[in-house]
Amino acid sequence: MGQAQSDGRNASLSHEQLAKTLADKFAQKCFxxxxxxxxxxxxxxxxDNAQGLRYLKEDTIAQFLEIPDVLGVSPVIFQMMSCIGAFPFLEDAPAVLGLEQMVxxxxxxxxxxxxxxARGTMDxxxxxxxxxxxxxxxxSEREGDKGGPKDQVDGKGLDAKSELDEDDDLVLAALDSLDYIPASKQEKPPATHGAMIPAxxxxxLIMLLLLIAPLDAQENLASYSNRLSGGELDNLRATADWILAAFLNVEKTPGIGFSRFNTVIPTSMPFMFDGxxxxxxxxxxxxxxxxxxxIGDQPQPGSLPSGLVQPLLQDTGSIMNLNILSQLSFFIPASSLFRRLRLLYSGDEDGFSxxxxxxxxxxxxxxxxxxxxxxxxxxxxADAHSGPASAFLATLPTRRFYPENGMRTDDDxxxxxxxxSQPxxxxHRECFGTEDTLLFQLQPIHDVFHASTVNKDYASFSKPSASAPIGGITFGCPPPQATQAxxxxxxxxxxxxxxxxxxxxxxxxxxHDYTSQGGAFQTSVARKYDFQDRFEVSSLEVWGCGGDDEARHQAERWAWEAMEAEARRRINLGTGDIDADRSLLEMAGLVGANRSGGSMG
Incomplete structure (x- = not known):
């Protein structure tokens, strides 16, 4: 744009004319x-048509998109659309949703x-x-009177003004593309001190985002109606409340300020709006x-017969359900989750061992x-408990962390x-895992703890032994050592x-030792305090992320191990003749030729 951009020769045009120009550019280059x-x-x-003006109404949009009435979210969606429809002149919002505005x-x-x-495209x-x-x-002023640090938005103050009053990169990029320079500061969007999203x-909106997380562009939202009745709706609402708790304590503040919004989402829910x-x-x-x-009546290779849809979750578990699956898709790419998970292990079915x-x-x-x-x-x-609980608590360090500011919920x-990502x-002497390992909490507060580079103690699996009596599975802890001076x-x-x-x-x-600033995993961006949850396990599951090839390999491995175990069982050992017993094992292919029974080679 060069000289034209610096001259701002379109500054004399009205907002309506400029918005129409941008809409035309979007329509031609984006569709x-x-x-x-x-x-x-x-x-x-x-x-609808009113005095020659064609526009969309709230109920028309809700009906077309099949937004469920039970969620009560249609006014929220319409408000969002009416504001974005005024882009890039947000001070003109709400906009009538005509053709250009819908573009x-x-x-x-x-x-x-x-x-x-070219600018502002990343956010x-x-x-x-x-x-x-x-x-x-x-x-906002009433909330600010409660006191507390200005960098908090959980009932102790709001800091939306300092960040929202800055120029919006996305708006500036759009104005630059129009060769438009505002004639005065009055052309900028109004100050937004006191801006907050009502809880x-x-x-x-969170409930809707959970519902549409697996949605395809040509898939009807009505097909998910079974998630909106009875206990399923209660479960959806509970999951939304866990996510809401990451943003605010509803008993202390009526809404979410931009600072909290802009801090929690990129860390804990980067894919939240993908739906x-x-x-x-x-x-x-x-x-x-x-x-x-x-196109023709011939089905595409790999497609399902007409009328059949591959389920979003092929197996059932005690913990995993469709709402948890959607919650996971807020921070793990949906392409790795929906229709891709297989239940590998369930403590309820396979035993807690x-x-x-x-x-x-x-x-x-x-x-x-x-x-x-x-x-x-x-x-x-520890002395407040007896039996196994007391024995477990005795293995933990004596230092205990307690929350200070009340973000902990009453839900136990x-x-x-x-x-x-690693098998x-x-x-033994070192942990496994990579820097894309994620440690997270889903209930009662949604939180994600990304891997750091302070150390690589990401994951450890160690059975108890004479030299290392304390075994188990740990994440973020150094591996058990035979000797610890x-x-x-x-x-x-x-x-x-x-x-x-x-x-x-x-x-x-x-x-969560926030004071230490983290180790193998980073500390929370939502809970900036020390806390510790000691709990009795009710369910434990492991789900495999992958396609048919991974599942087939797993099934083949299980089948081979089952046959080898059966072969071992059938061999009649204990004759006292060591050479004869070894010959039987070699004939079965279980020893000899550098085999130990632990390889398929």
């Missing part, structure tokens, strides 16, 4: 010819704007926040075209998800998990941010 034709056809079929909405919510705008969070926020200066609105892409791409598929009927865990999990050659749920142990000291149920193995051999060495499951899988402990 294919077929998509643009479909978009116009859809708009024409939906639009803005679809282009931005599907992230197609990246094809046009639309600020725009999304503005489109969802309400502006109440008096409310109830945010909860409703909006598929939802709003529905505007780009006209039912009048019916392209699927013109390290041997069973090893036999079911170690042969999976693709990433895995471990989920563990339980109930917090009551009491504070906890769910933690780990994502591992499981025994930890600096600590007792019967005490677990907890990492600053760590999860420990003792060898019988009866008890676990999650530690």
């Amino acid at each position: 294919t010819s077929l998509e643009l034709y479909s978009f116009k056809d859809v708009f024409k079929s939906l639009a 803005m909405v679809v282009t931005i919510l599907t992230e197609r704007y990246r094809r046009v705008l 639309r969070r600020k725009l999304l926040f503005k489109s969802l926020a309400v502006y109440d200066r008096c409310l 109830d609105n945010w909860r409703k 909006l892409t598929a939802l709003f791409e529905h505007f780009l598929f006209s039912k009048n075209l019916a392209l699927d009927r013109r 390290m041997g069973s865990f090893e036999s079911k999990v170690f042969n999976w050659r693709a990433p895995t998800l471990l989920l563990v749920s339980g109930t917090r142990l009551p009491g504070e000291a 149920s906890v769910t933690f998990g780990v994502y591992l 499981w193995k025994h930890a 600096s600590r007792r051999s019967n005490t677990i060495a907890l990492g600053p941010v760590s999860l420990v499951l003792e060898s019988s899988f009866e008890f676990g402990c999650f530690t």
